[in-house]
Amino acid sequence: MRYVRLERDGVPVWGVVQGENVRTLTGAPYEGLCYDGHTLPLSGCKLLAPCTPTKIVCVGKNYYDHAMEMGEGVPEHPILFLKAPNTLNDPEGEIHAPDFVGRLDYEGELGIVIRKRAKDVKEADFADYILGYTCLNDVTARDVQKGDGQWTRGKSMDGFAPVGPAVTDEVDGRDLAIETRLNGTVVQSSRTNRFMTGIPALMAFITAAMTLEPGDVIATGTPAGIGAMHPGDVVEVEIEGVGVLRNRVV
Incomplete structure (x- = not known):
């Protein structure tokens, strides 16, 4: 899978890239995959760093x-x-x-x-x-x-x-x-x-x-x-x- 992190309505959310679209998740993928029912065009997404490191x-x-x-x-x-x-x-x-x-x-x-x-x-x-x-x-x-x-x-x-x-x-x-x-x-x-x-x-x-x-x-x-x-x-x-x-x- 290809994971991205993006900004939606001013809030960071995670998603999975599927073709030209992103299916967004309820939480980080390292917590298990749970889709929230929304799909966004990848080309229109403001991408964020795909990680949330403590270090x-x-x-x-x-x-x-x-x-x-x-x-x-x-x-x-x-x-x-x-x-x-x-x-x-x-x-x-x-x-x-x-x-x-x-x-x-x-x-x-x-x-x-x-x-x-x-x-x-x-x-x-x-x-x-x-x-x-x-x-x-x-x-x-x-x-x-x-x-x-x-x-x-x-x-x-x-x-x-x-x-x-x-x-x-x-x-x-x-x-x-x-x-x-x-x-x-x-x-x-x-x-x-x-x-x-x-x-x-x-x-x-x-x-x-x-x-x-x-x-x-x-x-x-x-x-x-x-x-x-x-x-x-x-x-x-x-x-x-x-x-x-x-x-x-x-």
């Missing part, structure tokens, strides 16, 4: 080529950091950095939306905990990140995690093409089968340390090709079988 757990340097371009070597185990819920941004939402940010970067990533509470997940059971896969842009104030010596402030500014447009269980996240475009030019291109730590192992590693709640998101890391964005730019993250996440920098 966004991000994996740093999960592609070898990105680890090399950062010049900091290959980690011995996954490097985790958090983006706070205030970073959540919608498909077509605007990206804006505070005036003190000198360099604003895109980082296209595969996102995993959690379906049920996950703790001490075994690798063999990883799929039981996943609602589906989505596109995510780990927007980063690069100069702030480097200047602070740690990643919290540079990664967790308002609107720094656009997600969407849909979350789907119709693909296998372990081998998907991922591409980031800046003003139509391809700047990142890779496949998720190039992760240094694959999705089953990531689920086990993360949940050994912390409990994931329904609606939480795992950002699985970005490939090489990171770069700066400026006001007026349009950045798109496209993942095979998932969709295109598009946002404008203002």
Whole structure:
């Protein structure tokens, strides 16, 4: 299924995409599917981020080529950091950095939306905990990140995690093409089968340390090709079988 979250009469609601329409639900899909009897044309929907995270757990340097371009070597185990819920941004939402940010970067990533509470997940059971896969842009104030010596402030500014447009269980996240475009030019291109730590192992590693709640998101890391964005730019993250996440920098 392909799930979306949208605004109807000023209220967020969930829905299931069926062709060119959306059948809306009474609640979040991780609570079980219950249709409310309404159908809307997808083209007329204002889409929201298809998740309601208590936290966004991000994996740093999960592609070898990105680890090399950062010049900091290959980690011995996954490097985790958090983006706070205030970073959540919608498909077509605007990206804006505070005036003190000198360099604003895109980082296209595969996102995993959690379906049920996950703790001490075994690798063999990883799929039981996943609602589906989505596109995510780990927007980063690069100069702030480097200047602070740690990643919290540079990664967790308002609107720094656009997600969407849909979350789907119709693909296998372990081998998907991922591409980031800046003003139509391809700047990142890779496949998720190039992760240094694959999705089953990531689920086990993360949940050994912390409990994931329904609606939480795992950002699985970005490939090489990171770069700066400026006001007026349009950045798109496209993942095979998932969709295109598009946002404008203002």
